[in-house]
Amino acid sequence: xxxxxxxxxxxxxxxxxxxxxxxxxxxxxxxxxxxxxxxxxxxxxxxxxxxxxxxxxxxxxxxxxxxxxxxxxxxxxxxxxxxxxxxxxxxxxxxxxxxxxxxxxxxxxxxxxxxxxxxxxxxxxxxxxxxxxxxxxxxxxxxxxxxxxxxxxxxxxxxxxxxxxxxxxxxxxxxxxxxxxxxx
Amino acid sequence: xxxxxxxxxxxxxxxxxxxxxxxxxxxxxxxxxxxxxxxxxxxxxxxxxxxxxxxxxxxxxxxxxxxxxxxxxxxxxxxxxxxxxxxxxxxxxxxxxxxxxxxxxxxxxxxxxxxxxxxxxxxxxxxxxxxxxxxxxxxxxxxxxxxxxxxxxxxxxxxxxxxxxxxxxxxxxxxxxxxxxxxxxxxxxxxxxxxxxxxx
Numbered sequence: 001x002x003x004x005x006x007x008x009x010x011x012x013x014x015x016x017x018x019x020x021x022x023x024x025x026x027x028x029x030x031x032x033x034x035x036x037x038x039x040x041x042x043x044x045x046x047x048x049x050x051x052x053x054x055x056x057x058x059x060x061x062x063x064x065x066x067x068x069x070x071x072x073x074x075x076x077x078x079x080x081x082x083x084x085x086x087x088x089x090x091x092x093x094x095x096x097x098x099x100x101x102x103x104x105x106x107x108x109x110x111x112x113x114x115x116x117x118x119x120x121x122x123x124x125x126x127x128x129x130x131x132x133x134x135x136x137x138x139x140x141x142x143x144x145x146x147x148x149x150x151x152x153x154x155x156x157x158x159x160x161x162x163x164x165x166x167x168x169x170x171x172x173x174x175x176x177x178x179x180x181x182x183x184x
Numbered sequence: 185x186x187x188x189x190x191x192x193x194x195x196x197x198x199x200x201x202x203x204x205x206x207x208x209x210x211x212x213x214x215x216x217x218x219x220x221x222x223x224x225x226x227x228x229x230x231x232x233x234x235x236x237x238x239x240x241x242x243x244x245x246x247x248x249x250x251x252x253x254x255x256x257x258x259x260x261x262x263x264x265x266x267x268x269x270x271x272x273x274x275x276x277x278x279x280x281x282x283x284x285x286x287x288x289x290x291x292x293x294x295x296x297x298x299x300x301x302x303x304x305x306x307x308x309x310x311x312x313x314x315x316x317x318x319x320x321x322x323x324x325x326x327x328x329x330x331x332x333x334x335x336x337x338x339x340x341x342x343x344x345x346x347x348x349x350x351x352x353x354x355x356x357x358x359x360x361x362x363x364x365x366x367x368x369x370x371x372x373x374x375x376x377x378x379x380x381x382x383x384x
Contacts, residue, residue, distance in 0.1 A: 031218070039214055044204045056213065063217045126206075129199040148200040178196055 015079035023070040041149055042087055048145045062087040085159050132181050136174055143170040312362045319356045351375040
């Protein structure tokens with residue numbers, strides 16, 4: 001009863017509508033709902049590509065950019081894709097400052113097969129998963145995480161500004177690593 | 185094969201979700217996401233208005249310091265100012281026989297007066313010369329600057345002849361020099377070198 005009343009008071013609205021309304025009104029309640037919807041997704045993407053400190057920092061910067069640039073939001077794409085694009089740019093800017101960018105550029109050269117270091121003997125699938133994810137090259141890990149976040153290959157290509165074929169290759173290599181170590 | 189892949193994707197997806205659950209933002213972290221915005225709102229923006237105000241304040245401070253130190257320099261180095269030629273009035277205060285005296289010297293004024301006096305002397309010197317333009321009973325002598333016509337009456341001419349202070353052979357058109365006594369009276373009329381030109 002209470003749950004249905006709550007739903008009636010706060011009907012589920014998709015992120016694009018919320019953002020469009022927020023862009024027009026600047027109402028902070030709408031922003032809070034957007035944060036509830038996507039803050040964890042974004043943080044997980046960022047922590048997969050950096051570390052806790054940087055992920056938190058970039059998360060905050062990204063949401064502040066959402067506030068500042070809300071007038072430039074166009075409802076043609078999904079809000080989540082726009083959010084991740086903003087975050088990715090902020091992350092790359094920060095990495096350039098921290099001089100970590102060279103590493104990423106080096107890894108942009110597609111490695112056909114990377115040699116995953118021997119995993120510590122562990123039956124825990126979650127630990128194995130984390131170890132493999134951490135060892136994937138930056139660009140493969142990025143493509144994999146974005147796909148797991150529900151983005152299509154075309155959207156991933158848009159966010160990362162790469163060709164669709166490149167994304168497909170990255171995903172194939174990433175999954176191959178998981179398959180080899182985790183198996184079906 | 186496709187079923188096999190689907191199972192793998194599902195497994196991978198589950199593992200991903202578990203990994204994601206272990207790496208979530210806390211409620212405090214989520215609140216902090218907006219904290220930055222509130223901090224920014226509470227901090228006044230450094231807009232162009234602030235920049236302008238800051239610049240004006242800096243200019244005002246600079247001017248005040250400049251004035252203050254100029255004043256200090258003026259008060260602490262009077263000699264420089266005393267020697268300065270720009271001073272036109274000097275007040276001298278002194279006591280004499282238990283009476284207070286105050287003298288005012290006008291440096292520029294004095295200089296002007298001296299200049300005027302010098303000009304007057306020069307003018308008079310010019311006036312001391314003139315050309316004889318009419319020689320009848322009375323003589324008419326035009327000053328060199330042609331501003332003054334001096335009429336010398338026959339009685340005075342006679343007196344000058346008696347005193348032998350009137351040159352002979354003075355003809356019309358000659359350049360004559362006057363000689364005055366301290367009272368300004370003509371005591372001699374001398375023919376000067378005709379080559380000498382009138383000045384003034």
